[in-house]
Amino acid sequence: xxxxxxxxxxxxxxxxxxxxxxxxxxxxxxxxxxxxxxxxxxxxxxxxxxxxxxxxxxxxxxxxxxxxxxxxxxxxxxxxxxxxxxxxxxxxxxxxxxxxxxxxxxxxxxxxxxxxxxxxxxxxxxxxxxxxxxxxxxxxxxxxxxxxxxxxxxxxxxxxxxxxxxxxxxxxxxxxxxxxxxxxxxxxxxxxxxxxxxxxxxxxxxxxx
Amino acid sequence: xxxxxxxxxxxxxxxxxxxxxxxxxxxxxxxxxxxxxxxxxxxxxxxxxxxxxxxxxxxxxxxxxxxxxxxxxxxxxxxxxxxxxxxxxxxxxxxxxxxxxxxxxxxxxxxxxxxxxxxxxxxxxxxxxxxxxxxxxxxxxxxxxxxxxxxxxxxxxxxxxxxxxxxxxxxxxxxxxxxxxxxxxxxxxxxxxxxxxxxxxxxxxxxxxxxxxxxxxxxxxxxxxxxxxxxxxxxxxxxxxxxxxxxxxxxxxxxxxxxxxxxxxxxxxxxxxxxxxxxxxxxxxxxxxxxxxxxxxxxxxxxxxxxxxxxxxxxxxxxxxxxxxxxxxxxxxxxxxxxxxxxxxxxxxxxxxxxxxxxxxxxxxxxxxxxxxxxxxxxxxxxxxxxxxxxxxxxxxxxxxxxxxxxxxxxxxxxxxxxxxxxxxxxxxxxxxxxxxxxxxxxxxxxxxxxxxxxxxxxxxxxxxxxxxxxxxxxxxxxxxxxxxxxxxxxxxxxxxxxxxxxxxxxxxxxxxxxxxxxxxxxxxxxxxxxxxxxxxxxxxxxxxxxxxxxxxxxxxxxxxxxxxxxxxxxxxxxxxxxxxxxxxxxxxxxxxxxxxxxxxxxxxxxxxxxxxxxxxxxxxxxxxxxxxxxxx
Numbered sequence: 001x002x003x004x005x006x007x008x009x010x011x012x013x014x015x016x017x018x019x020x021x022x023x024x025x026x027x028x029x030x031x032x033x034x035x036x037x038x039x040x041x042x043x044x045x046x047x048x049x050x051x052x053x054x055x056x057x058x059x060x061x062x063x064x065x066x067x068x069x070x071x072x073x074x075x076x077x078x079x080x081x082x083x084x085x086x087x088x089x090x091x092x093x094x095x096x097x098x099x100x101x102x103x104x105x106x107x108x109x110x111x112x113x114x115x116x117x118x119x120x121x122x123x124x125x126x127x128x129x130x131x132x133x134x135x136x137x138x139x140x141x142x143x144x145x146x147x148x149x150x151x152x153x154x155x156x157x158x159x160x161x162x163x164x165x166x167x168x169x170x171x172x173x174x175x176x177x178x179x180x181x182x183x184x185x186x187x188x189x190x191x192x193x194x195x196x197x198x199x200x201x202x203x204x205x206x207x208x209x
Numbered sequence: 210x211x212x213x214x215x216x217x218x219x220x221x222x223x224x225x226x227x228x229x230x231x232x233x234x235x236x237x238x239x240x241x242x243x244x245x246x247x248x249x250x251x252x253x254x255x256x257x258x259x260x261x262x263x264x265x266x267x268x269x270x271x272x273x274x275x276x277x278x279x280x281x282x283x284x285x286x287x288x289x290x291x292x293x294x295x296x297x298x299x300x301x302x303x304x305x306x307x308x309x310x311x312x313x314x315x316x317x318x319x320x321x322x323x324x325x326x327x328x329x330x331x332x333x334x335x336x337x338x339x340x341x342x343x344x345x346x347x348x349x350x351x352x353x354x355x356x357x358x359x360x361x362x363x364x365x366x367x368x369x370x371x372x373x374x375x376x377x378x379x380x381x382x383x384x385x386x387x388x389x390x391x392x393x394x395x396x397x398x399x400x401x402x403x404x405x406x407x408x409x410x411x412x413x414x415x416x417x418x419x420x421x422x423x424x425x426x427x428x429x430x431x432x433x434x435x436x437x438x439x440x441x442x443x444x445x446x447x448x449x450x451x452x453x454x455x456x457x458x459x460x461x462x463x464x465x466x467x468x469x470x471x472x473x474x475x476x477x478x479x480x481x482x483x484x485x486x487x488x489x490x491x492x493x494x495x496x497x498x499x500x501x502x503x504x505x506x507x508x509x510x511x512x513x514x515x516x517x518x519x520x521x522x523x524x525x526x527x528x529x530x531x532x533x534x535x536x537x538x539x540x541x542x543x544x545x546x547x548x549x550x551x552x553x554x555x556x557x558x559x560x561x562x563x564x565x566x567x568x569x570x571x572x573x574x575x576x577x578x579x580x581x582x583x584x585x586x587x588x589x590x591x592x593x594x595x596x597x598x599x600x601x602x603x604x605x606x607x608x609x610x611x612x613x614x615x616x617x618x619x620x621x622x623x624x625x626x627x628x629x630x631x632x633x634x635x636x637x638x639x640x641x642x643x644x645x646x647x648x649x650x651x652x653x654x655x656x657x658x659x660x661x662x663x664x665x666x667x668x669x670x671x672x673x674x675x676x677x678x679x680x681x682x683x684x685x686x687x688x689x690x691x692x693x694x695x696x697x698x699x700x701x702x703x704x705x706x707x708x709x710x711x712x713x714x715x716x717x718x719x720x721x722x723x724x725x726x727x728x729x730x731x732x733x734x735x736x737x738x739x740x741x742x743x744x745x746x747x748x749x750x751x752x753x754x755x756x757x758x759x760x761x762x763x764x765x766x767x768x769x770x771x772x773x774x775x776x777x778x779x780x781x782x783x784x785x786x787x788x789x790x791x792x793x794x795x796x797x798x799x800x801x802x803x804x805x806x807x808x809x810x811x812x813x814x815x816x817x818x819x820x821x822x823x824x825x826x827x828x829x830x831x832x833x834x835x836x837x838x839x840x841x842x
Contacts, residue, residue: 014357014358014787014788015357016357016358016360016362016436017356017357017435017436018360018435018436019360023434023435026434026435028435029435030360030361030431030435033430033431033434033435034360034361034427034428034431037426037427037430037431037461038423038427040461040462041423041426041427041461041462041464041465042465044462044463044465044466045465045466045468045469046469047465047466048465048466048469048470048511048514049469052469052473052484052507052511055504055507056484056502056503056504056507059504060502135480135481136476136480136481136482137480137481137482137483137499137500138500139483139500139502140482140483140484140500140502140503143476143480143482143483143484143500144484147472147473147476147482151472
């Protein structure tokens with residue numbers, strides 16, 4: 001993403017078209033198309049994992065029920081936290097678009113904190129399971145539970161790293177390249193919605209069914 | 210009538226030697242101008258962590274060619290063992306392999322398995338795909354669409370710098386206790402789960418390689434959608450760009466399931482899970498302690514969901530290169546450009562619904578088999594359309610037998626053999642007999658070796674003048690071509706006979722202990738000798754490649770009189786990081802050769818209708834873009 005930033009500092013290198021403003025016939029700027037393609041590949045990644053879960057579960061003689069062994073209240077709380085963070089990230093972007101940097105930063109911070117809250121709750125869940133000697137190797141229910149929530153957790157963590165970066169560079173970027181900065185928030189927001197969406201699928205399938 | 214031994218440069222006839230001197234001089238001036246006015250870059254930024262798609266393409270190309278040679282060497286070791294089972298290697302080779310792998314110079318079966326698994330992995334993931342996509346795609350696509358660079362130059366650099374560590378990690382697994390991965394390039398569980406630690410390194414290497422192609426594919430698609438020059442609509446794109454676009458979509462959507470599968474296999478190996486491990490497995494007399502309940506077939510489904518589209522990743526860029534070379538050397542438009550594009554897109558879609566034809570023998574049931582054999586028969590149609598269009602393009606042409614064209618012409622029947630021999634494998638009934646025999650090996654090697662690799666050679670000979678400003682030696686190119694063509698058929702054609710006779714693949718002794726293999730076993734020696742001859746005929750290429758890079762004949766920018774943008778709108782080699790001094794504008798389709806009424810037999814895409822060629826400017830001190838240097842006999 002920051003290709004352009006560095007290329008620009010690097011003794012006036014070449015200019016890549018449509019980095020910031022949309023190309024008229026495709027209607028998107030480069031980063032936005034890029035993130036949609038990335039999300040398409042993510043759909044395939046999680047699609048493969050969901051297929052794995054379905055295949056293992058349907059062929060298993062016994063399969064644990066999530067609502068009997070997993071902590072549903074905590075996961076429900078996490079669901080609401082993530083949905084909330086999807087709202088805050090949109091508000092951050094909208095405020096930045098409207099020229100309100102301060103509010104935008106507050107909402108970015110809130111999004112980051114939501115992500116942090118999600119991870120804390122997730123680690124409490126994991127910790128409890130570990131303390132009961134329930135590991136990925138225990139059975140295939142726990143194996144899929146740990147792998148799918150773990151991979152999702154890594155995605156949340158990745159999003160948090162980007163949000164932290166966006167917060168730290170906000171003032172400088174917003175002053176110098178406002179459109180580009182706002183685009184970055186938008187693109188990260190798209191990714192964040194996807195991470196949220198994956199959880200919306202994970203929650204009922206792992207915890208409720 | 211031009212005098213003998215003279216060449217035409219621009220509108221002037223001059224002696225060959227003088228022309229060379231003039232071209233060298235013109236290039237020196239242009240280079241000096243560029244280095245005086247262009248950006249000053251540090252060595253690291255320019256050559257190591259470059260963000261210039263052209264240099265990254267060259268990095269990919271050289272690295273992939275080295276891996277290609279490594280994969281080839283592994284195969285040579287195996288072929289020696291197959292032809293002369295139990296015979297010791299030459300002491301030098303034995304010493305290099307070490308006592309652990311080849312005690313007394315005789316290869317151990319375990320080491321043979323490592324070589325087998327690594328040959329496949331190296332060739333597919335480290336050599337062919339990086340060469341076809343990373344090198345040719347990177348170098349040519351932005352030039353052909355008139356873009357200043359890829360859409361995300363930093364990401365492009367990162368793709369390479371994830372690919373290289375992935376490859377080195379993969380190779381380093383030979384140093385692990387128990388050696389490299391040895392469960393075949395398909396890594397079927399449960400064998401791969403209980404295999405030695407090399408398999409873990411294999412998985413980690415794969416994760417890096419998958420990440421690399423993921424970054425690359427996003428970059429290609431965005432570049433092609435967003436950075437096409439003015440006037441370059443989709444149906445004016447060269448077929449090579451189409452091929453790369455379809456390939457990028459395949460990589461984007463097919464690789465993630467393998468990434469998921471790799472994560473699951475990693476968990477099975479290091480965290481003791483049982484995704485792919487069925488209950489009640491007993492290994493060497495000891496029951497396994499893992500929870501069980503997993504499904505080994507799940508891996509096969511996830512693996513082939515990638516690996517079948519991967520087959521088209523291997524062949525599509527090759528077809529793209531062949532199309533460019535054929536159009537250029539037949540001096541007429543490709544026959545059925547629209548059909549080519551349509552077939553390519555259809556091929557891409559269909560490649561996602563044929564994967565289980567690799568699994569007919571897993572007992573997945575006749576209904577599923579019937580479905581997948583039907584889709585497999587359907588997908589052969591677009592391949593036939595593409596091949597037919599390319600063959601028909603030759604009809605009535607006065608063909609220029611340049612070296613790239615010779616490789617392209619050889620590609621057609623070679624890929625034809627590879628493709629047609631695939632049909633019996635796609636039919637469940639025939640596959641029962643042929644599955645996992647040398648017939649399969651023969652089939653896909655015909656597609657990939659004299660198919661794709663010949664296409665890669667065609668591409669190298671064709672675009673070498675673009676990348677270096679110099680031409681590869683024609684004579685040694687022809688030696689390379691004829692030697693390779695004959696030897697490579699010697700390697701792979703007998704495999705069909707062996708396979709029909711029922712000789713299984715992956716046999717350490719080549720089938721010596723099987724009675725039914727006896728009558729056909731002598732072909733092993735013939736194949737192995739052919740393989741060593743094939744090696745010998747690569748030497749002229751390697752020497753030619755490096756010699757010509759520095760000392761080859763200097764040529765004008767558009768040496769092949771081509772119409773596409775990479776030749777028409779920029780110098781060869783392109784100087785600096787900007788590609789085009791002035792952003793090119795496209796006025797017509799990619800293959801406007803021999804247009805009636807046009808003064809030359811090629812009408813570049815960027816040449817306005819009313820301009821009188823050669824078109825001026827946009828070449829930074831070099832000779833005009835329309836300039837030609839031709840030997841006149």
